[in-house]
Structure formats: C-alpha cells, structure tokens
Amino acid sequence: MTETMLDIKGLRAGYGGKPVLQGVDLTVSRGEIVAVIGRNGVGKSTLMKTLIGLVESMAGTITFGSTELTGLTSFRRARLGIGYVPQGRDVFPRMSVKENLQVGESMRERVSPDVYERIYELFPILRERAGQQAGTMSGGQQQQLAIGRVLVGSPQLLLLDEPSEGIQPSIVQDIGRIIRKLNQDSGMTIMFVEQNLDMIRALAQRCYVMDKGRIVAHVTPHELDDRDTIRKYLAV
Amino acid sequence: MDFVTTLVSSAYQFGDAFAFLVLSACGLAVIFGMMGVINLAHGEFIMCGAYMTVFAVNWGLPLPLAIIVGSLFAGLVGMVIERLVVRRLYSRPLDSILATWGVSLIASQGTLILFGPTMRGVGTPLGSFMVGSLSFSYYRLVLMATAIAVLLLLYLVFNKTRFGVLARATIQAPHMASALGVDTNRIYTLTFGIGAALAGLTGGIYAPTMTMIPTMGTTFIMEAFVTVVVGGADVFIGTAPAAVLLAVVKASLTSWQGQLAGQIGLLLAVIITIRLLPKGVTGFILKGRV
Numbered sequence: 147m148t149e150t151m152l153d154i155k156g157l158r159a160g161y162g163g164k165p166v167l168q169g170v171d172l173t174v175s176r177g178e179i180v181a182v183i184g185r186n187g188v189g190k191s192t193l194m195k196t197l198i199g200l201v202e203s204m205a206g207t208i209t210f211g212s213t214e215l216t217g218l219t220s221f222r223r224a225r226l227g228i229g230y231v232p233q234g235r236d237v238f239p240r241m242s243v244k245e246n247l248q249v250g251e252s253m254r255e256r257v258s259p260d261v262y263e264r265i266y267e268l269f270p271i272l273r274e275r276a277g278q279q280a281g282t283m284s285g286g287q288q289q290q291l292a293i294g295r296v297l298v299g300s301p302q303l304l305l306l307d308e309p310s311e312g313i314q315p316s317i318v319q320d321i322g323r324i325i326r327k328l329n330q331d332s333g334m335t336i337m338f339v340e341q342n343l344d345m346i347r348a349l350a351q352r353c354y355v356m357d358k359g360r361i362v363a364h365v366t367p368h369e370l371d372d373r374d375t376i377r378k379y380l381a382v
Numbered sequence: 383m384d385f386v387t388t389l390v391s392s393a394y395q396f397g398d399a400f401a402f403l404v405l406s407a408c409g410l411a412v413i414f415g416m417m418g419v420i421n422l423a424h425g426e427f428i429m430c431g432a433y434m435t436v437f438a439v440n441w442g443l444p445l446p447l448a449i450i451v452g453s454l455f456a457g458l459v460g461m462v463i464e465r466l467v468v469r470r471l472y473s474r475p476l477d478s479i480l481a482t483w484g485v486s487l488i489a490s491q492g493t494l495i496l497f498g499p500t501m502r503g504v505g506t507p508l509g510s511f512m513v514g515s516l517s518f519s520y521y522r523l524v525l526m527a528t529a530i531a532v533l534l535l536l537y538l539v540f541n542k543t544r545f546g547v548l549a550r551a552t553i554q555a556p557h558m559a560s561a562l563g564v565d566t567n568r569i570y571t572l573t574f575g576i577g578a579a580l581a582g583l584t585g586g587i588y589a590p591t592m593t594m595i596p597t598m599g600t601t602f603i604m605e606a607f608v609t610v611v612v613g614g615a616d617v618f619i620g621t622a623p624a625a626v627l628l629a630v631v632k633a634s635l636t637s638w639q640g641q642l643a644g645q646i647g648l649l650l651a652v653i654i655t656i657r658l659l660p661k662g663v664t665g666f667i668l669k670g671r672v
C-alpha cells in the first residue's frame with residue numbers, strides 16, 4: 147500500500163470572500179508525479195497557492211503526511227518540506243542568482259554545503275550566472291532559478307505551477323528531464339499544473355482535471371492521446 | 383581668511399551638513415525603503431535615544447556606551463511598536479501614517495508628563511581646534527565619521543549578511559519569501575527595530591549638542607524627510623547621494639546667506655526633485671537598470 151503524502155478534502159478557497167475552489171478533493175502518494183490540468187482560469191494556481199498558504203482556505207482540510215496544514219502560515223508549510231515554484235516564477239529581481247538561491251535555505255534548519263553543488267550540476271547556467279541580477283535573465287533561466295531555489299530546501303513535495311509557460315522548447319525538455327530525475331533519484335513527490343501536452347505526457351503518472359474550481363475527472367496521460375478528451379478538458 | 387582656512391571651513395560645513403542629513407534620515411529611510419512605511423514617529427525615536435543616552439550618562443556610563451544603550455533602547459521600543467501598531471497596517475499605508483503620528487504625539491506628551499519640559503543634558507565633549515583664526519569642534523568630526531560608518535554598516539548588513547538577503551527578498555516579493563520559509567513578520571520587526579535603533583543612535587549622538595526637550599526630535603524631521611524624498615526608496619543608491627547633494631546646497635547657502643537660506647534651499651531642492659524625479663534619486667538610477 148502506498149503512503150499518502152498529500153490529502154486534500156473539500157477544499158474551498160478564493161479571494162475577497164468569493165470562493166474560486168468549490169470543494170477540491172485530491173490525493174498524492176509519496177513518490178508520485180501528478181499533474182493538475184484544466185482550462186485557463188479554472189483555479190489551478192489558486193489550488194497551488196492555497197496548498198502553500200498564500201491563499202487562505204475557507205473550508206476543507208489539507209493533510210501533508212500526518213500534519214494538518216490549514217491554519218499554518220506559508221513559511222511554516224515550507225519548513226515542513228513543501229517547495230513551491232509559482233506560475234511566472236517570481237524570482238527576486240534585484241538580487242543575484244546566488245542570493246536568490248540562498249533564500250531557499252530558510253526552508254531548513256541547516257542545509258548541507260554540497261546542496262549548491264548538486265543544484266549547479268542540474269542547472270549549470272545558475273553557476274555561470276551566479277553573480278547576475280535575476281531580473282535580467284531570460285524566462286527559461288528564471289524558471290531554472292526558481293526550481294533551483296526551492297531545491298536548496300530539499301523539499302519532500304514539489305509544487306510546480308506551469309513550469310513550461312513562456313519558455314523555449316529546448317529548455318522545456320531540459321526542465322522536464324530534471325523533474326523526472328529528481329523524482330527517480332531522490333524520490334521527490336511532484337505535483338504540477340501544466341497545459342503543455344508534451345510535458346504532461348512525459349512526466350505525469352496521473353492527471354486530475356479541474357473545471358470551475360472542482361476536480362471533474364481523473365485520467366491517465368494515455369487517455370489524453372484521444373482528441374475528444376483533450377478538447378473536453380484543455381483549452382487546445 | 384587665507385585659502386587653507388576657507389577650504390577647511392567649507393569642508394567642515396559640508397561635512398557637518400552631510401552628517402546631520404545622513405543621521406537624521408537613515409532610520410526613516412530604512413523603514414520607508416525596506417517596508418514602505420512612512421514613520422511619523424521618527425522624531426520621537428530620536429528623542430527616545432537622546433533621553434536614554436542622557437539617563438545612561440547620569441547612571442555613570444561613559445558617553446559612547448551610553449549612546450549605544452540609547453540606540454538599543456530605541457530599537458527595542460521600535461520593535462514593540464511594530465508588533466503592536468504598525469504590523470496591523472502594512473496593507474493600509476495611509477492608516478500607518480496616521481497611527482505613527484499618534485504614537486509620536488503620545489510619546490512626546492508622555493515624555494513631557496514624565497520628565498518635564500526640559501531635562502539637564504550632557505555637555506559636548508572633546509573641545510575644539512583652531513585653523514587660522516577659526517575654531518572647529520572635534521565632536522563634529524566624530525559626527526561626520528559616524529555618518530559614514532552608519533552608511534557603511536548599513537551597506538554591509540543589507541548586502542553581506544544572511545539577514546540582509548532575507549530582508550531584501552522580503553521587500554521585493556514578500557509572498558515568495560514567505561513561501562520559501564522566510565518568517566517575514568520577524569524580518570519586518572527586525573527591520574523596523576534597525577530603523578528605530580538608527581534614529582536612537584542619532585538622538586544619542588546629538589544629545590550632547592542639544593537642549594533636552596520632549597519635542598527635540600522635530601529638529602531632525604525636516605532634514606530627514608527632505609533627504610528621504612530626494613533620495614527615494616533605496617538607502618544606498620538614494621539616501622547617500624541625496625545627502626551629498628543636499629549637503630552642498632545647504633552648506634553653501636548657509637555660509638552665503640545664513641541658516642534660513644540653507645533651509646529654504648533644502649525645500650526648493652525637494653520641490654525640484656518631486657517635479658523632475660518623482661521617485662527620487664533611486665528612481666533615476668534604477669531607470670537605467672531592470
């Protein structure tokens with residue numbers, strides 16, 4: 147029996163009292179790669195933000211391992227081992243690449259000194275650009291930085307919100323390969339929001355389909371080979 | 383007056399004005415630049431540091447130590463006020479102006495009630511030296527050195543320490559910092575504390591040159607706000623250059639036409655800056671960047 151890492155039940159959340167998530171149920175097992183897909187504006191990012199605590203939940207539960215997350219501030223959730231890479235990357239623009247990475251150390255009491263070496267091996271560009279202001283880098287480079295930054299904290303669960311958005315195809319492939327490697331080599335559990343079919347097919351073991359703030363279907367990536375299914379669930 | 387005397391005298395006046403501008407403004411600039419809070423209780427933190435310094439001297443501490451005590455005390459008071467008042471108002475900048483104004487009124491009136499309209503201060507130490515026929519105070523040189531040391535220290539703290547990295551991350555993207563495990567509330571409290579401690583340092587170090595009255599903080603307010611407005615949000619690329627610029631304006635006008643002209647010059651400088659560079663020197667410099 148696989149161990150449940152993340153268990154979401156009846157989750158409601160939104161902005162200014164208006165719910166966007168209308169009762170989300172979803173589970174992720176330890177070591178899995180799970181995708182959340184759905185059209186624009188259905189609440190995928192809101193779900194990710196609610197998981198990390200940037201949006202307050204109105205009802206429902208989020209259980210991480212054996213810990214209930216609702217009611218914890220986001221820095222406490224991060225320190226439990228949840229790494230969040232937002233849509234649009236949100237690097238600290240007027241700080242160097244190295245300093246951006248250093249912020250990730252806050253997720254841990256102590257980070258091992260070789261963690262930077264491992265991250266630089268995954269993303270050689272970050273070593274090359276260590277002194278550069280993050281805001282002056284390209285979208286793909288910023289995405290690599292945003293992922294590297296969260297890996298400094300060695301999360302158990304990695305939340306990625308549209309990692310391929312606005313990035314050139316060759317780098318999308320690199321990032322896909324690295325995510326898979328993280329999962330295989332260190333058993334990192336990964337939940338990602340994505341609209342790029344290639345990325346979904348290459349990575350996901352299961353997909354949750356979201357619509358209007360609810361999970362409306364649960365499919366395997368194979369089922370997404372079918373054109374009608376794609377048209378039904380994705381904005382393609 | 384011979385050439386050397388004139389030169390020394392101009393440099394001294396510039397240095398004195400520069401020190402006053404930097405020391406008046408640095409606490410305000412840290413709090414505004416790092417947190418976006420316009421702290422109208424800035425003058426009262428200065429007063430708080432000055433009073434505590436005088437108390438500490440009266441208890442028998444040597445002046446430098448007393449100034450440190452005054453500064454730390456003001457910093458502590460600042461952290462308490464951040465927790466109790468300012469924290470609740472980060473998303474409401476106008477309310478935080480009003481609230482800190484309230485704090486300022488309570489602090490100066492409270493001091494009046496507790497310690498009376500004036501208090502015996504401490505004398506200016508170190509004496510003076512002569513160049514040609516003019517006499518200059520050694521203590522003013524200490525003030526200039528302190529101003530430069532404060533700028534240097536701030537630079538090191540915010541750029542070369544772990545706290546500095548987290549503090550800058552917190553200003554640039556508070557949500558993201560928090561999502562990466564940074565306790566942003568703690569960063570805000572500490573930053574506010576640093577700003578208040580700097581104000582306290584200013585109070586402590588100027589205490590020997592001033593009359594101790596509950597409203598003594600207001601002496602610094604105009605220079606503080608002028609420097610922060612001209613400088614913009616960044617302490618290093620804004621406040622420091624602004625202080626240089628304004629010190630030139632103030633020192634030259636003062637030596638030419640007296641104190642009043644110097645003050646008017648500062649106000650004109652603000653008006654011109656607001657017209658030409660609404661985001662101050664910081665905005666001007668950052669425009670060429672990201």
Ligand SMILES: Nc1ncnc2c1ncn2[C@@H]1O[C@H](COP(=O)(O)OP(=O)(O)OP(=O)(O)O)[C@@H](O)[C@H]1O
Pocket residue numbers: 161166184185186187188189190191192193233
């Ligand atoms: N900060 C906010 N304040 C108010 N409403 C918001 C905010 N962010 C998102 N919304 C609204 O919530 C709804 C869901 O947005 P969300 O960003 O979660 O969608 P999404 O599925 O991630 O879309 P996309 O595929 O475009 O990224 C949208 O209607 C959006 O307008």
Ligand SMILES: [Mg+2]
Pocket residue numbers: 190191192233307
């Ligand atoms: Mg989104």
